[in-house]
Amino acid sequence: MEQQLTKKILKKVRQIEVRTRHLVDDTLAGSYHSVFKGRGMNFDEVREYVPGDSIRTIDWNVTARTGVPHVKKFTEERELTILLVIDVSNSGLFGSGEETKREMMAELGSVLAFSAVRNNDKVGLVLFSDFVELYIPPKKGRSHILRVIREILFFRPRGRGTDIGQALDFVNRVSKRKCVTFLVSDFCLPGDFSQSLEDLMPKLRLTGRRHDLIGVSVTDPRERELPDVGLLTLEDAETGEQILLDTGDDWTRKAYANLAADQHQHLRTTMGKSGIDLLELSTDSSYIAPLIGFFRSRSRRIGR
16 A cells, blocks of 8 residues: 555656656746846955955955955855745645645646756755644755655645744744745635734745745635535635535625635735735646746846
């Protein structure tokens, strides 16, 4: 039985590898490279000024201390660290079509991982529910990437809920150097949604200052609009709480849609105020075009 499960896992990982490698090589490699490659400058050393040096690089503190003009020398940061922070709470198991939210998150994570390794970058993984379930430190190499993908696809979480704040705290503790951090979640937050986002904002801002934090929201169309199917019992996958709704009532469907739209707009506003880019995806359509558009938009904005 265990051997059959192992073969199934390896087969699925191989399928993901073939599909995403093709996508990365043919479509995403250039977009990823233009947005993330070599974006920073690392301080190297201070040396004495020589004719031709730009005055903008003068280190005035050292110059004042020594009485001799000195300049700062920088080297371009070639290698990046990509950290995938992926929500594995129970709400991700929902999907009204062919794909669940968790499955879309997994394939997106795989694409980003292969894009990173294609550019010789390190990749790390954090899986979280209402606590951090798994951490794989950033490394390079195909075998490492395949392990990351295997965990994204087949990890079985112990927790049911969602605690994004705890995941961000963990990232800030373990990542001492700046990294490109993709926070991938359906953002099904406990309690009052607006208040939960307000409480989360300071941690979003802090992480955004320390790292290049990018939010990725994955939703399902049934979370935005109810079908007209009469009486329907909805269950919160994380708490088990149930509610009975009459979806045949126009007012009920409209109120549900308005609430969902308000929550999504509040998420966009919160991310914007926190200085964090947000990529929004839905399980009823491909993530490829939105991802490429997102990369291109960021590339234009940073002037590359």
